Structure formats: C-alpha cells, structure tokens
Amino acid sequence: MDRADMNGVRTALFALIFYPGSAIFAILGMLAAPFSERVVQRIAYGWAAFHRACAAHILRIRVVLEGERPAGQVIYALRHESFFEAIELPRLLGNNPVPFAKAELSRIPFWGRAARAYGMVFVERTQGATALRTMAKAAREYKKTGRDFAIFPEGTRVPVGTAPPLRSGFAGIYKLMNLPVVPVAVDSGHVYRTKPKRSGTITYRFGEVIPPGLDRAEVEARVHAAINALNPQDQRVGVSPSSSSLPGLPDR
Template sequence: MPGRGFVHTVHTWVRFHRWCVEHILRIEVRIEGQVPVAPVLVAMKHESYFEAIDMPVLLSYPAVFAKIELLHMPLWGRAGRHYGLIGVERDQGAKALRTMISEAKKRVAEGRPLAIFPEGTRVQHGTRPPLQAGFAGIYKLIGVPVVPIAIDSGARYKRRWKKPGRITIRIGETIPPGLPREEIEARVHAAINVLNPA
C-alpha cells in the first residue's frame, strides 16, 4: 500500500490492538506524565510485546530502532522499513553505525520522534539490567533530548495468558543533549526502572 495509506493502516491496527487490550483483556493502560511531541529520543523499558505494538499509539508516528534481524524477515521486514524503522546492527563496525545515525537524523528532520529500548531486548519484570553500550553513542551522535519512559507491562502482558489489571506508562523528565556518558546512562537507567520493585 503506497504512501500515507500504509501508515494509516498501521496506526488503525495498533489502535485496534489497544482497544482489545483495554476491552477484551480488561487491562487498563494508564499514562503518567506528558507525552513528547517534538523530535526527541524516547528511551523506554521493554518488558513485553505490548509496548512494541503500542508505540504508535503512545507517540506520533515514531521511528523505532529495531534489531536488524527483524528487518530481514519476509514481508514484515519490508513493511518495517517502509514505516521507517531503523535497523540496529550490533558489532558491525563504523559503517553500519554511520548508516544508522544518518537514517535517524533523517527521521528527526521529518519531525518524527525516535524510540529505542536501551536495555537491548525484552527483560523480566522487576529486573534492572545495564543499558547496552550503543545507547550512549546514539545519544551523543544524534544530539537530541532524551525522554525516558518506564513501563510495567511484564506483570500483565508477557505471560501466555494475559492478566487483567493495569499497565502504567510513566514518562520521565526530558534530559538535555550533550551530557557525559556516565551521567546520561545513570539518569536513563534510573528513570526507566522507577516502576520496578526495589
């Protein structure tokens, strides 16, 4: 499907998914804080497929950093590239990094928010793994503010049988660009884990 028709179809489908979560699975989705609208890098906790699917409901036409393996999948990968996902090739050297940063800057120039799962993959609810090393590099090279987002979806949505209750999405304070690596990693790590048990 060409042009905006494809994007409209994606957004219709993800809104339908949110409706199913709330009305069939009986999971309330509660958003705390102000959803970012300007071009920013959203750094989000990743506990289940919920937030990966729901991202275009929460954000306006986001460009999401995704494992390159996903973009190599038949059909789905082509659709993901068409939507504007940015492939992450870990350990593939400077050329791959330059390509990724170039794509990200194009999305920023289009006025789209960027989104990344800085821990690298889905993690068990209640765990606090360190951020992947590449996050700080992306933050430095793109040069936009970071908005950290915590979510506790793993307690409700990750299981084979979903559990009624509440998923909380807590949007943290905007972090300016240009901070040292240790500071940006510490602030993002703390902010995306505020919903995890100590």
C-alpha cells in the first residue's frame, strides 16, 4: 500500500472514531450545561485532548510548539488554516480561552448549548451595530473572569501559502478589550485540510507579545506579519483590511 492509500485509510479510520466520539462529548456538555460551567470546560478540554490523540495515533500528525505563552490575560490571534486549531483551543492555550465565534455555531444541536455553557462570545453577523453592542457586553463580562480570549483575525479558513488581510473588526476587539495580543502562526492546512488528510507535522509559533494601546495600522501590521511567519517569505503580503465591521470569526 502506497502512502496516498495509507493516508486514505487513516482518514477513514479517523472519521469513524473522532466524529462519533465528538458527538458523545457534545451530549455530555449539553447535559452538564445547566449545572456546572466548570464541568463543561473540563469536557471541552477532554474533547480537545481526544482530538489531539486521534490526530497523533491515527493520522500520525505531530504537533510542535515554538515560543512561549506569556503570563497574564491576553488575546490570542491565530492564523486559521483548518479546523485543527479551532478544536485545539482549550488544550493549546489553557485557562479556558473565550473564543469569538459566529452565532450560527450556537445553533448546532447539542454542541451549541454546550458551547454557550463553556463560554463563547457569539456574534450575529447580520445585525450590525446591535451585534457589536451585544458582543461588547459579553466580552467585558468574560474579561472580569481573567480568562484569555482567542480570535481568528482573518475571519475564515485561509488557503495554505496565502496571506489575506485581517478583518477590520479585529482592531475593534483589540481596542475594546485593552489587552496584550499574542499572535500565533499555524501551518495545519498542508496535512489536515487535504483530502485525504496526511501524516506530518503541524507547528504553532507564538509570537512576541503586542502591547495594548497601539494604533490600528500598527497592531494590524504586526499581527499580520506574525501569524504568517510560517509562510514562505515571498507570500507575506501587506495589510488591507476588509470593510467588514464585525470581528474575524472562525468559519466552521
């Protein structure tokens, strides 16, 4: 059996184990939701750990971490090449990070209720200013808990080797939260977004901490450069934010 065929077998086995297992975690989270936020957060961590184990032992994907996570409350701004890093957030970042997510995710059966209990900032992207006010109120409440935040500033999954501009809403969140930003480069797409998935290495590179209070152009330029640090040098392009007024949201 050649490598392509082996990848196909591993991908099929991964699907047979991971997706039914994920359904169990979602149901457990939904059942725990009315009673304990802490239990839901532990279930979320367990799901992320289960995913990492499936990726490691079935898909033969190795994860490498470069750089360090700082002490204190921060916003993590991650490049988004595949679902891998979205699932990984509780395990990768610790401290039960609060993700910013599109509201459609909250309506997924079982998972949506568990996600609300875990603590996510959902945004109705069609509601404009009303959505922003709702998001800001929720984010301020979570900030009081000391939990970190996580955002995908490109707003959707991006193709391998590209460096699209950041969504303009990232700068709004940066200003609203008044927290340092830690940019995180990720190169998951070349193994996890392919059909079939491939064995190989995924690297997370934590960049230098970016302090609060910078102007929009500077913070966007620094985040853009850092999250694309694993791209070839000639594929890093300048920042030209879109006109969207809403934050970058993971496209699941």
